[in-house]
Amino acid sequence: MGSSAGRLYQSGLPRRQVVTALAGTMLSMFLGSIFMTITATAMPRIITDLGGFSQYTWVFTSYIITETVAVPLTGRLSDMFGRKWFFVAGMAIFVVGSFLCGISQTMTQLIVFRGLQGIGFGVMSALGFIVIADIFPPEERGKYGGLMAMVFGLSTIIGPTLGGYLTDALSWRWCFFITIPLGLIIIVLFIFLFPQLRVGGTRRRIDYAGAITMMLFITPLILALNWAGVDFTWSSPVIIGLFGLTAVMFVIFVFIERRAEEPVIPLALFRNRVVTVSGIAVFLQGAAFFPGITLVPLYFQGVLGASATQSGGFLTPMMLSAAVGSFFSGQALSRAGGHYRLQAGIGFLLMAAGFLLLSRMNPQTSFLTAIINNVMVGIGAGMIMPVHTIAVQNTVPYAIMGTATSMIILLRPLGGVFGLAIVGSVLNNRFISQFTGNLSAGVRAVVSPEQLAGIVDNPQALVNPAARAQLQAMFEGLGGQGTALFQELVSTLQNALNSALTQVFLVFFIVVVLAFIVNVFLKGVPPHRDRRDVR
Template identity: 35%
Template sequence: MRDTPDVIPPRPGFTQREVRTIVLGLTLALFLSSLDQTIVATALSSIAGDLGGWDLMPWVVSAYLIASTVTTPIYGRLSDLYGRRPVLLVSVTVFVVGAVLSALAPTMLALIAARVVQGLGGGGLRAIALAVVGDILPPRERGKVQGYLSATFATANIIGPVLGGLFVEYLSWHWIFWVNLPLGAAAFAATYFQLRRLPLPGKRPKIDWLGAALIVLSCTPMLLGITFVQRAGSWLAPEALLCFGLGLAFLVALILQERVASQPMLPLHLFANRIFTAAICITALASMVMMALVILVPLHYQLVGGLSAKDAGLRMIAMTLGNVIGSFLAGQAVSATGRYRFLSLLGSSVAVGMCLVIAWLGLGHSLVQDSVVTLLLGLSFGCQFSPITITIQNALEPRDGGIGIACMMFFRLMGGAFGVAFLSSLLLGALPAGATGAAAEPAFAMVFEAAAVVAGLSLLAGLALKEIPLRGRD
């Protein structure tokens, strides 16, 4: 008979003022993690010019992405066993230390190592911040807050590249890391003072360190394999196949370990919950489409529509704005109606339709058409992502709240990575060398049709999602 950690005690009553203060701190933590993924991209050439090592430049981004992704489920489980507050404080501290090391890095290799440290902290910021909402509010009242937090991701996507460009032009690339210090200090202070009343598990946990190691060993080769696929433009690249083989082998070992562990790092019983499994499929498939389109839509603007990089970036604002608005409105709708399934179906249906519109009509021909189509795409993503957090928290036991949200974030990140690799390799395989304008349009049409198929699978997962009443304070 397995031991299980004591169920987290009932949430203490928080006043509206306390909730607002806590949410502000959580928003800072989420913004800290999300901003880092976008602010670095615009400074890469400046960093490589200063430190050298142009061939290592992509690893400045990949190192953070891999480290933060593979540690996300580990942080979520540790927060269930030790409590949200101490684990979130550790995450913020590690993240800020990594930012300082990055700012002071004398070589490209030192910077990549520092980015790994920063990613080890970033993995906890996202998962635990979302899980804390489940500790302070019942599911029926979380919609508005989750909408705000989901909008934070999209806002960071808008501000990040702009800030990165400004820092590089007027200060130096070092400031893209120094800016994390005041933000990190504010997030640490808010966490330290405002989360002291959160309940702690009453039983001394038994940490499944072997399970944690196997999570890292199974996920890291998978993400490295995706990186090799993107570079080679083929899923049959020898390095990618080797990485995927290693990842699958360690995944089998992970499943065997978690079946016998007394307090598994990744509880397999979560996947026996049909609502949880359907929600994970929805978020992974939707992320595949969204992250791939964030890369491919600007490329379509430039290669087919003939727009400059600047104009292509400006036209992406509509999609990002739609994501922010969609997340906010979806959160309001969940709180008002107590229902979430219709939002997933609506979002995935609109995503299918807009992908097909782009495939048939193209982009870059009309500003009005581009704005409407990409705005609707952004709205569809907001409708899919925002309610999923509440769906998962409502379907799971309180003791599994942290690992449940961490799994959601993990599969969202993995789905996004696979989506970019899948659709990018599809484009590279069909796009004639040097093709632009009308010559490139059929290749892009095929890619957007494939994106519509993936969005259609998300719609099917939404049809399988069972809706149960959202719990209130009673």
């Protein structure tokens, strides 16, 4: 079997179809990943319209939970039934979910429909990196894996600016509607131009029990982490019950997977040190990076006073640096050999330094300083993105390539789920304690308990010009003292948000340091070894 890039490495497709497969995969990845940052930029205005600051992180958590479940199932099922129609189905689900998000009237509806979007993107994101392993030999996977990670970075560069513009100029709903025509075009391209890619072999039994029990231990765990300290105390029967259900379902899941013919997550993979270390490292990276993306616009708007368009533009350098880091990291993997530990280690150090600097910011921090801190996080995250996926692909037999790849892809957003869940609790609790604890008696005398409760639930209401003007007019009706009290209210709000967000950034710093320590145990794997079981 030749290793020429002009032919599909395993099944002999001509260059034209290889290019079509790569282009289609990159387009779907672009459209799916762009919505992570579009939604992050629009969220402050969405909360203004729909309310529910305490549910802020759930809009992202529901997306990542469903994506997490879809990824391993896609890896297994596409090995059995081929890649093409899973791509079509994934994009169709994503488009329908986007439309429903755009017409949502409550935060609950938006959260549910974001979950539907997550299923579609989970299918597409899993297949993206699996197809790279299908069509390119080991020595070229770093190059194209880095390119795929760069697509993620580029999409998130466009996302913040586009999301900010649509939110300010039209409505946050257009952040979702814009995907519909683009998604339909991609579906047509998939149907008529995308090649059939199948690993081969007989169709085997689907691990329904494993998939169901995986959902049943992930979901109660995330619910417990989101509700604890916000809606219920940590010692409440609800939280204890959810943690108990998580433990029971996890034990059942492990029992099922050890006996399944085609497990969703083959536990034997974790005997491989590269797989185990890579899995833990990407989990921890996801726990810091994905929540970081969602919270940066909140900091720029809520603490530094930027508009939605400005905050989108300020997030762009972070994502551009991630794209550049991914591209050059992938090139280095292909050209210089399997220096996985070194490249990922440098990336983790840069991420840690960036989050530490972010944790030291305050309302007087300049936009330039905040941008530089974000760029450090972005470069580091970009350097890490392709490394562990390629390391795993180059160390496992081809017979389980799709499963191993989907597992690594699964663990990064799963880490994001945990990170977002913990962030939601820390952010909400810290903000409430700081805001209510530092509010002066003079402001309390002017603001009714109902208005105060509304600000606590939705601090971003002051970003909305109409809401801000209404509240400001009420204060100014008291004369000069009222104007001073209004400025005091705004300052207290900004300081409370700053305290909450910088504490979260410090948590991210600790998480990334742990990831760096884990990465030290990653061993090198020669990238030119062909471990395929070619049929």
